[in-house]
Amino acid sequence: xxxxxxxxxxxxxxxxxxxxxxxxxxxxxxxxxxxxxxxxxxxxxxxxxxxxxxxxxxxxxxxxxxxxxxxxxxxxxxxxxxxxxxxxxxxxxxxxxxxxxxxxxxxxxxxxxxxxxxxxxxxxxxxxxxxxxxxxxxxxxxxxxxxxxxxxxxxxxxx
Amino acid sequence: xxxxxxxxxxxxxxxxxxxxxxxxxxxxxxxxxxxxxxxxxxxxxxxxxxxxxxxxxxxxxxxxxxxxxxxxxxxxxxxxxxxxxxxxxxxxxxxxxxxxxxxxxxxxxxxxxxxxxxxxxxxxxxxxxxxxxxxxxxxxxxxxxxxxxxxxxxxxxxxxxxxxxxxxxxxxxxxxxxxxxxxxxxxxxxxxxxxxxxxxxxxxxxxxx
Numbered sequence: 001x002x003x004x005x006x007x008x009x010x011x012x013x014x015x016x017x018x019x020x021x022x023x024x025x026x027x028x029x030x031x032x033x034x035x036x037x038x039x040x041x042x043x044x045x046x047x048x049x050x051x052x053x054x055x056x057x058x059x060x061x062x063x064x065x066x067x068x069x070x071x072x073x074x075x076x077x078x079x080x081x082x083x084x085x086x087x088x089x090x091x092x093x094x095x096x097x098x099x100x101x102x103x104x105x106x107x108x109x110x111x112x113x114x115x116x117x118x119x120x121x122x123x124x125x126x127x128x129x130x131x132x133x134x135x136x137x138x139x140x141x142x143x144x145x146x147x148x149x150x151x152x153x154x155x156x157x158x159x
Numbered sequence: 160x161x162x163x164x165x166x167x168x169x170x171x172x173x174x175x176x177x178x179x180x181x182x183x184x185x186x187x188x189x190x191x192x193x194x195x196x197x198x199x200x201x202x203x204x205x206x207x208x209x210x211x212x213x214x215x216x217x218x219x220x221x222x223x224x225x226x227x228x229x230x231x232x233x234x235x236x237x238x239x240x241x242x243x244x245x246x247x248x249x250x251x252x253x254x255x256x257x258x259x260x261x262x263x264x265x266x267x268x269x270x271x272x273x274x275x276x277x278x279x280x281x282x283x284x285x286x287x288x289x290x291x292x293x294x295x296x297x298x299x300x301x302x303x304x305x306x307x308x309x310x311x312x313x314x315x316x317x318x319x320x321x322x323x324x325x326x327x328x329x330x331x332x333x334x335x336x337x338x339x340x341x342x343x344x345x346x347x348x349x350x351x352x353x354x355x356x357x358x359x360x361x362x363x364x365x366x367x368x
Contacts, residue, residue, distance in 0.1 A: 015326045020279040032200040035229045
């Protein structure tokens with residue numbers, strides 16, 4: 001330990017060399033002026049702090065707590081990934097669509113047979129990115145069940 | 160003029176009237192008095208600059224970081240309640256800013272060293288160190304300065320900071336503990352480890368013949 005202390009004494013003497021490192025002559029003459037000028041400039045142009053102090057505090061949070069910045073970035077990334085995953089997923093698979101249209105054609109007696117017989121180019125095309133479903137013909141845009149509509153039956157009297 | 164005076168000055172500084180005058184300046188600055196803040200800047204500019212400079216070994220970076228620290232301190236001045244001295248509070252801002260900066264620039268170290276003042280060659284300790292103890296007697300002061308700064312840059316930021324504050328700037332263990340927000344034991348152990356590291360890095364220049 002004693003030897004170490006002695007060695008550190010030499011090192012400490014060596015470190016004194018750093019006390020002689022000086023900035024350019026006159027450097028400190030203008031230092032405070034520059035700081036004050038920048039503060040004044042910030043006061044004029046830095047309207048962010050007065051107009052949106054919440055945003056400034058939020059941004060400062062990143063600086064004070066780098067872990068928060070990391071967590072925020074991770075959350076954004078996850079959100080982006082979920083966005084991509086759900087965007088790529090088809091709205092509905094082709095099989096149920098065909099089944100649904102068949103069921104509809106069976107259940108509604110009032111389906112226009114002319115409309116069913118029409119070629120695909122005259123009917124509606126489902127707009128989807130899935131190639132399996134994108135060109136599936138649909139009988140009509142208007143013959144699907146409307147959940148908000150109620151079926152009514154009219155009974156005619158007389159005649 | 161020697162940048163960042165050693166322990167003698169900093170230990171004597173917290174005299175009786177200094178905190179009162181300083182608190183008055185701080186209160187005026189908190190009310191937006193820029194003249195008062197200018198006075199505070201002038202009080203501490205050399206020490207803040209020196210700390211940042213010794214941490215970065217780069218004059219331009221030290222200039223930017225020291226200015227940014229004072230600006231940030233002014234912006235946050237209203238949150239200063241006087242729990243510690245203004246000096247310690249300001250130091251913490253500068254040190255945190257510097258450490259964040261150093262973490263960001265991690266792998267792109269570029270030294271831009273200040274010149275040694277003309278008193279260097281008249282410093283008897285240094286003259287003795289170079290002419291008697293250093294095996295590399297042909298090494299000039301400039302070369303020694305570069306080697307020393309390069310060795311310091313190899314230390315981790317907390318270890319470098321402890322060496323800079325204690326061995327270069329002469330601050331006490333207690334002050335360093337307050338600035339670094341850790342206990343004195345941690346400061347001592349970091350200082351010991353940092354010195355060991357430096358010693359092994361500078362072995363060619365330190366071993367007596």
